[in-house]
Amino acid sequence: MASKYKRLGSEEPQKKEITEKPDLRMVLLGTTGSGKSASGNTILGREDAFESKLSLNSVTSECQKEMGEFEGQKLSVVDTPGVFDNVQTEEEIKTEIRRSISFAAPGPHVFLVVICVDRFTEKERETLRILQQMFGVHLAGYTMALFTRGDDLERGGVTIGNFIREDPALYDFIRQCGGGYQAFNNISRDRSQVRELLEKINTMVQRNGGSCYTNEMFIQAEEAMRQAEADLRIVVVGKTGAGKSSSGNTILGGKAFKTASASSPASVTSECQQEAAMFDFQTLAVVDTPGLFHTVFTLGQVNTEINRCLSLAAPGPHVFLVVIQPSIFIDEEGETVRILQEVFGDKATRYTMALFTHVDDLNVSTEEFIMKTPALRDLVRQCGGGYHVFNNRSRDPAQVRELLEKVNIMVQGNGGSCYTNEMFEKAENAITKEMEQLQKNRPGLMATEARYEAQRNNEFIRGSWVGAVAGAVAGAAAGVGAGVGTAIGTEITVGAIVGAAAGPVGLLVGAALGLAAGAAVGAGVGRSTAAKVRKQACITQ
Structure with a gap:
């Protein structure tokens, strides 16, 4: 009996400890x-x-x-x-x-x-x-x-x-x-x-x-927020006014990029900009770019933005989001994916997805509109990641989650890799070299902080592409001059005809579209010159 009472007594404090x-x-x-x-x-x-x-x-x-x-x-x-x-x-x-x-x-x-x-x-x-x-x-x-x-x-x-x-x-x-x-x-x-x-x-x-x-x-x-590489790197491209910056803000869940307003509808993105945020505990880095067909830049600015885009997206983007406003879609916009492909190579389309904005302006469903628009249907067909729809007026994170699910599926389909080519590799090497110099000069600087600075200032960004862009302009002007009497659109006119004098970003776009137009009527003059450039340069969008 004594042992029994002793055992019960020894268990009571344990029971009290559990419930306390x-x-x-x-x-x-x-x-x-x-x-x-x-x-x-x-x-x-x-x-x-x-x-x-x-x-x-x-x-x-x-x-x-x-x-x-x-x-x-x-x-x-x-x-x-x-x-x-x-x-x-x-x-x-x-x-x-x-x-x-x-x-x-x-x-x-x-x-x-x-x-x-x-x-x-x-x-x-x-x-x-x-x-x-x-x-x-x-x-x-x-x-x-x-x-x-x-x-x-x-x-x-x-x-x-x-x-x-x-x-x-x-x-x-x-x-x-x-x-x-x-x-x-x-x-x-x-x-x-x-x-x-x-x-x-x-x-x-x-x-x-x-x-x-x-x-x-x-x-x-x-450390995760300052890590050297984000979980997903996203480059947002498209025509001025399509909603690139707004889409970037929707993805990041804030107001990272300036957007146009009713009083100032023109493009407000004058240079490539990278911002990062976390969504569902996945770190995202989004690179916003000036609008495709934008026509206010000098050759020097074009040079800088081409290199800046490559540097901010190094070692390579997981996805190019081609932002399109379907209600004002024109056939020339269908060239966007083809230009990306010619710039980055055949594999670029495997890392591309169309992102539609302002779909509430349509009188039909997005699917029906795509089917009724041949050029748009062809664009979506070329995108390895298909397409997604955004309502940038909504704060519903479900649409971002759905987009990232599609992107992650595409990344898995690409073997978990990001897109890279020779130019991205050169940009990454320049970043690494700049990081080493920064850490040598400032021993206490963390690697992640050094990379942040190096991405925005390195030899690759300061390198010269002016000659290459000028070559593209010459090729485009020849193609247009031989095959097209009038430009396909204002952007091509500026980029391919008066681009050599004005030096807008339309130069590079004019190169691609001017050659396409010239080839369509059998001229094809200057194709080889511009094609070489497109294989080496990141188009500013």
């Missing part, structure tokens, strides 16, 4: 005015834990940690400055938010992303993207959305579930959150909402095996 709730460490994140500080006070059951008041500027300028207890469980809450604060710069705020990891050492069990239901705007959507980039792939497993002003929804007869489903970007974020969401009324004294929140957090902690988000995870996230 661990301490919880929480970090509050969100935009200025979302209610972070007020939510921290609600959780801790104190009105004076964090300063909270109505203000256009963030009341919280630096991280602050306060302790408390709820039903025997110890709580540690870290408040942070609001993203998009009107006083501090974005970099200052990011630096302060990074400190929240050490404030919650050895790491937070949960990030509570605080969202005010009556002010979920573009800033809030951008905040979600910034946080995902800052904290990386591990964020989702340690995140919960905390909605404030839930009482406003109740008075309006709207449930929090319906509110989430009405916004695609918000719905997508909640779907990724390992802890789901909780609604708070910071005016109420009802502690049941805190109990419900902590139950959800404890469930998440158990699912994570009792682990927390660590500083090592954060370092990995920073």
